[in-house]
Amino acid sequence: MAIDTQKVQEISKSKSGSRLPLFGAAIALIVALLLPSVLNSANSSVYVYTMLYAIVAVGLSLLIGYAGQVSLGQAVFVAVGAYTAAILSAHGVPTILAFILAPFVSMMVALIVGIPLLTLRGNYLAFGTLALQLIILGVVANTTFLGGSLGIPSIPQLGLTSSLQLGSAKSYAWLSLVLLVGVLIVSRNLINSRPGRGLRALATTEIGAAAAGVPVGRYRLYAFLLSAAYGGIAGAVYAFFTGFISPNSFSVLLSIEFIVMIMVGGSRSIWGAVVGAFVISILVQVLNTLGTLHGLPNSMPAIFSYAAYGLLLVVIIRYMPDGIVAWFGKRLGRLTTASKNLD
Amino acid sequence: MSLTEQTRSEILRVDSVSKTFGAVRALHDVSLSVSEGECRGIIGANGAGKSTLFRIIARHMSSDSGHVSYRGKSLAHSPAHSLAGMGLAIVFQEALPFQDMTVQENIMVGGHSTLRHGFLAAMLKTPSRRVEENEIRTRSWEIIDRLGLSDIANEHAQELPFGMQRLVQIGRALCGRPRLLLLDEPASGLRFQERNALAEVLKKLISEGLTVMLVEHDVRFVFSLAESITVLDLGEVIAEGTPQEIRENPQVIEAYLGTAANA
Numbered sequence A: 001m002a003i004d005t006q007k008v009q010e011i012s013k014s015k016s017g018s019r020l021p022l023f024g025a026a027i028a029l030i031v032a033l034l035l036p037s038v039l040n041s042a043n044s045s046v047y048v049y050t051m052l053y054a055i056v057a058v059g060l061s062l063l064i065g066y067a068g069q070v071s072l073g074q075a076v077f078v079a080v081g082a083y084t085a086a087i088l089s090a091h092g093v094p095t096i097l098a099f100i101l102a103p104f105v106s107m108m109v110a111l112i113v114g115i116p117l118l119t120l121r122g123n124y125l126a127f128g129t130l131a132l133q134l135i136i137l138g139v140v141a142n143t144t145f146l147g148g149s150l151g152i153p154s155i156p157q158l159g160l161t162s163s164l165q166l167g168s169a170k171s172y173a174w175l176s177l178v179l180l181v182g183v184l185i186v187s188r189n190l191i192n193s194r195p196g197r198g199l200r201a202l203a204t205t206e207i208g209a210a211a212a213g214v215p216v217g218r219y220r221l222y223a224f225l226l227s228a229a230y231g232g233i234a235g236a237v238y239a240f241f242t243g244f245i246s247p248n249s250f251s252v253l254l255s256i257e258f259i260v261m262i263m264v265g266g267s268r269s270i271w272g273a274v275v276g277a278f279v280i281s282i283l284v285q286v287l288n289t290l291g292t293l294h295g296l297p298n299s300m301p302a303i304f305s306y307a308a309y310g311l312l313l314v315v316i317i318r319y320m321p322d323g324i325v326a327w328f329g330k331r332l333g334r335l336t337t338a339s340k341n342l343d
Numbered sequence B: 001m002s003l004t005e006q007t008r009s010e011i012l013r014v015d016s017v018s019k020t021f022g023a024v025r026a027l028h029d030v031s032l033s034v035s036e037g038e039c040r041g042i043i044g045a046n047g048a049g050k051s052t053l054f055r056i057i058a059r060h061m062s063s064d065s066g067h068v069s070y071r072g073k074s075l076a077h078s079p080a081h082s083l084a085g086m087g088l089a090i091v092f093q094e095a096l097p098f099q100d101m102t103v104q105e106n107i108m109v110g111g112h113s114t115l116r117h118g119f120l121a122a123m124l125k126t127p128s129r130r131v132e133e134n135e136i137r138t139r140s141w142e143i144i145d146r147l148g149l150s151d152i153a154n155e156h157a158q159e160l161p162f163g164m165q166r167l168v169q170i171g172r173a174l175c176g177r178p179r180l181l182l183l184d185e186p187a188s189g190l191r192f193q194e195r196n197a198l199a200e201v202l203k204k205l206i207s208e209g210l211t212v213m214l215v216e217h218d219v220r221f222v223f224s225l226a227e228s229i230t231v232l233d234l235g236e237v238i239a240e241g242t243p244q245e246i247r248e249n250p251q252v253i254e255a256y257l258g259t260a261a262n263a
């Protein structure tokens, strides 16, 4: 069949007209690469946490925005990754091996809960994961082997090889950046291929996706496992970086923060997850500073956080229902068409 | 014309299928047989049970009794998503395009069961993924070209007018390389010229050997394409035959064509 090649070219040209986001990503990457060398150690921690947040958020956006499922307890997979890394390395397993195993253990936990929860129709996953988080945190807090409610102190540093040991906050900053970029590339590859299109399709209509041949239940499970694996990676880095974890490190508030990141950035793009993570991370810093001002009660940061997230969600849902990225995307689109009309 | 004229084996068989929704008898003891390469029209008034029949064939809904077999094999234990891989494609009446996906991507989803690469290969961009992605991209362009959607290939499908969305759905179904294509009101929302264009496309596909089952209220559209027609009324088959026979059947005129002519 003869294809109108001229038209094909025209269309691919008009597609490459949207180079702006790529350009933005390149700038962001350069800034992110340079940043660790100028940050002090406190700010480096913020940097690491932001990257780790973003890794989890990208996984959650695959689940919410692409597979159409919500997990309200996503922090549980971060916790499982962190505890796996901490306990294995406390028992003499090389840290690099513990680091590699962490996402697999998170995936295994996700598999165990995912099979029953995802075969049911409806959003059982949302509350199922939340329940899972509460249960696992409860169990951990009462198990001496897992450090109990006091947690696990003095987790060793991550050794990439026997000679190359990560020590400084700066090295963790670069590691977490590399991991985030890797997660983004891999996720993008997924989205733009057969299984990714299947996922995106089933987020709109399960019946339609099934009619096109997409095994809906299995694909939802895979997306869930992947999001858990990303959580596990972030958790493992967190454990090695901070050297101390306890059930308090993975509160329900953290799970809520992940949801807020997705809502703020927009669930229908993995860039939205990154932007959301960035915004929330800054907000967390501001709130912590305000909440720990002299003379305020201990519960203040948490109260501030819930209030701020509630307010933020209201504003986002009211004014940018598709998230910040889509909001700017639309405005940029309008600008470029306007400027095109001018010339 | 192809060989199918002589070797017309049965591709789909519906055996005494019944379905009720509460007090509504949507289908009652419906049987029909479709031959390889045929275009079968299914007509009937609103609520006659046409879409219910399609949903049952496509395994989106189970019947209360009766059987459906495709190419000699019962579909009783085939999950809905496995049918596309067997060459049975359907465009539902109320089908929505996949959101936030371009026309081309929507169509490419239809090729899902003709490709193999899974999550891992996709994430790691293996060579087999590249080959398959190139193949599906080329195939989707052929279909886009065929359906005259080239100008809007990169638009988001959900932003198109309803009629265009229907065409995208048909393209999606074609991308799975079906043997049997079930179309539930494909021409609704299309303007006169678009209808003619669609009829031409379908004619060509049928001449290439595709079997089509067509539910459509536009009687002229159906009669111009179908070589045989089944008429449903209140869930029962009241007539079956060539377009000529159906046009002259008094029971059909009374139950359907009369009212359709008035409408």
Ligand SMILES: Nc1ncnc2c1ncn2[C@@H]1O[C@H](COP(=O)(O)OP(=O)(O)OP(=O)(O)O)[C@@H](O)[C@H]1O
Binding pocket: B021, B024, B025, B026, B044, B045, B046, B047, B048, B049, B050, B051, B052, B053, B093
């Ligand atoms: N899911 C359902 N629940 C209850 N009743 C249903 C359901 N689906 C169909 N029906 C009823 O079954 C009957 C047949 O419906 P069906 O959609 O098959 O008709 P149709 O021939 O496709 O009509 P139309 O030409 O309007 O599309 C109707 O009375 C309808 O109200």
Ligand SMILES: [Mg+2]
Binding pocket: B050, B051, B052, B093, B184
């Ligand atoms: Mg119908």
